[in-house]
Amino acid sequence: MALKKHTDRTYDAELEELRSKLLTLGGKVEAEIAQSVRALSDRDSKLAEQVVGSDREVNRLELEVDESCRRLLALRQPAASDLRFITTALKIVVDLERIGDLAVNIAERAIDLNQSPPLRPVHDLTRLAQLCQSQVRKALDSFVDADVDKAQAVIKDDDLLDALYHNLFNELLALMMEDPRNIRRANSLLFVAKHLERLGDHATNVAEMVVYMVRGTDVRHPHSRETTGQP
Amino acid sequence: MIRSAARPKVEVQDLNAWFRGVHALRGVTLTVPANTVLAIIGPSGCGKSTFVRCINRMHELVPGAHQSGHILVDGQDLHARGVDPVDLRRRVGMVFQRANPFPTMSILDNVVAGLKLNGIRGNHAEIAEKSLHQAALWDEVKDRLQTSALSLSGGQQQRLCIARALAIGPEVLLMDEPASALDPIATAKIEELIRELREQLTIVIVTHNMQQAARVSDATAFFYMGELVEHGPTEQIFTNPKESRTEDYVTGKFG
Numbered sequence: 001m002a003l004k005k006h007t008d009r010t011y012d013a014e015l016e017e018l019r020s021k022l023l024t025l026g027g028k029v030e031a032e033i034a035q036s037v038r039a040l041s042d043r044d045s046k047l048a049e050q051v052v053g054s055d056r057e058v059n060r061l062e063l064e065v066d067e068s069c070r071r072l073l074a075l076r077q078p079a080a081s082d083l084r085f086i087t088t089a090l091k092i093v094v095d096l097e098r099i100g101d102l103a104v105n106i107a108e109r110a111i112d113l114n115q116s117p118p119l120r121p122v123h124d125l126t127r128l129a130q131l132c133q134s135q136v137r138k139a140l141d142s143f144v145d146a147d148v149d150k151a152q153a154v155i156k157d158d159d160l161l162d163a164l165y166h167n168l169f170n171e172l173l174a175l176m177m178e179d180p181r182n183i184r185r186a187n188s189l190l191f192v193a194k195h196l197e198r199l200g201d202h203a204t205n206v207a208e209m210v211v212y213m214v215r216g217t218d219v220r221h222p223h224s225r226e227t228t229g230q231p
Numbered sequence: 232m233i234r235s236a237a238r239p240k241v242e243v244q245d246l247n248a249w250f251r252g253v254h255a256l257r258g259v260t261l262t263v264p265a266n267t268v269l270a271i272i273g274p275s276g277c278g279k280s281t282f283v284r285c286i287n288r289m290h291e292l293v294p295g296a297h298q299s300g301h302i303l304v305d306g307q308d309l310h311a312r313g314v315d316p317v318d319l320r321r322r323v324g325m326v327f328q329r330a331n332p333f334p335t336m337s338i339l340d341n342v343v344a345g346l347k348l349n350g351i352r353g354n355h356a357e358i359a360e361k362s363l364h365q366a367a368l369w370d371e372v373k374d375r376l377q378t379s380a381l382s383l384s385g386g387q388q389q390r391l392c393i394a395r396a397l398a399i400g401p402e403v404l405l406m407d408e409p410a411s412a413l414d415p416i417a418t419a420k421i422e423e424l425i426r427e428l429r430e431q432l433t434i435v436i437v438t439h440n441m442q443q444a445a446r447v448s449d450a451t452a453f454f455y456m457g458e459l460v461e462h463g464p465t466e467q468i469f470t471n472p473k474e475s476r477t478e479d480y481v482t483g484k485f486g
Contacts (some may be wrong), residue, residue: 217471
């Protein structure tokens with residue numbers, strides 16, 4: 001975050017290595033989302049299989065990030081912004097890995113759906129997918145740039161995403177009521193929508209941790225604060 | 232957590248100190264509430280030791296040293312007319328970096344040396360036992376109180392010096408890098424001791440070991456080139472300092 005270098009340059013290199021691993025991981029899950037959504041819209045099961053296969057790499061990177069964080073905590077006893085960066089890394093890596101898992105779930109639904117004739121195009125699903133991708137991208141950007149404004153925009157836009165999800169829910173429900181033969185496919189699409197909505201929540205988690213990393217103030221759970229005795 | 236008290240135990244107001252032409256402290260103002268531990272951190276030569284030496288008027292013993300500003304203990308100015316520095320040092324004790332037991336004295340005589348020197352009456356054996364207990368040394372020396380203090384290990388010698396400082400019943404204890412020459416186990420014992428002593432006294436500890444400051448203190452003050460850069464709750468100083476110089480120092484980006 002800060003431009004100033006540590007007196008011990010190897011410490012700088014270790015922190016940089018952690019940052020770059022997180023960014024690689026972020027890039028991978030971003031690609032997974034895009035591919036899983038495309039596998040669904042283009043009815044491309046081969047692409048969906050690729051997403052399922054790429055998850056091993058995401059899992060491997062998660063383990064590497066964890067290991068780097070543990071090593072830094074044990075050997076460097078980080079303080080202040082370094083401590084906030086490392087504890088943030090430990091938390092957002094979980095969200096990123098979960099985002100990857102959800103992309104895989106979407107890909108699996110796509111494989112299933114591609115075996116039946118397409119249901120009437122569901123317009124809001126594309127919009128929801130686009131918004132989710134943009135939320136994840138912005139959350140990662142806010143981390144890279146240590147940009148609180150960008151992070152707060154992500155947190156705010158989650159409401160938009162939730163509203164879209166609810167519209168979609170009603171739309172799919174109507175499809176099911178219209179014709180029972182739609183139920184199986186509409187239900188699968190509902191799962192996809194739910195996965196996308198959850199994915200957005202993980203992007204919000206990342207953004208909240210970025211605010212903490214930069215400012216040192218925790219913006220999560222404002223209403224639970226009195227009971228925990230936090231300032 | 233900083234415990235609030237009606238009146239801080241120690242109040243330092245616009246303290247400046249010089250020695251051999253060096254302006255060692257520049258307008259330092261801070262307070263130490265009773266029954267809290269204040270850690271002073273900062274690079275070598277930042278004025279940490281000078282600061283604690285001013286609090287028990289040891290600074291003025293250095294040839295050519297002088298100072299301005301006020302230091303109050305329990306609201307009383309240390310340089311007010313009628314304040315006897317020897318009497319003051321009984322209330323404000325000091326433990327140094329290197330354990331400095333009296334080499335020719337036994338363990339017991341070391342502990343009661345201050346009592347004898349100050350002509351304090353009372354049951355010296357009882358006070359010695361209590362002080363050695365407080366310094367967490369009793370169990371290790373109770374069977375050899377008459378042996379030479381030099382027969383003890385470095386960590387034990389340092390705890391002996393703490394017992395000696397406690398014997399005269401100080402209200403404030405100044406510690407100038409009390410554990411820097413000790414191994415990790417002896418250091419842990421001293422740190423445990425600091426936390427226990429806080430119940431009875433107010434402690435100001437100078438340390439180069441930032442993890443130590445983080446572990447033992449309620450508040451931390453960061454000094455740089457004689458200036459008090461930042462003073463706040465220890466947790467804040469180490470997780471989210473306000474000043475960029477503090478940030479650079481605690482993260483290891485200095486120099």
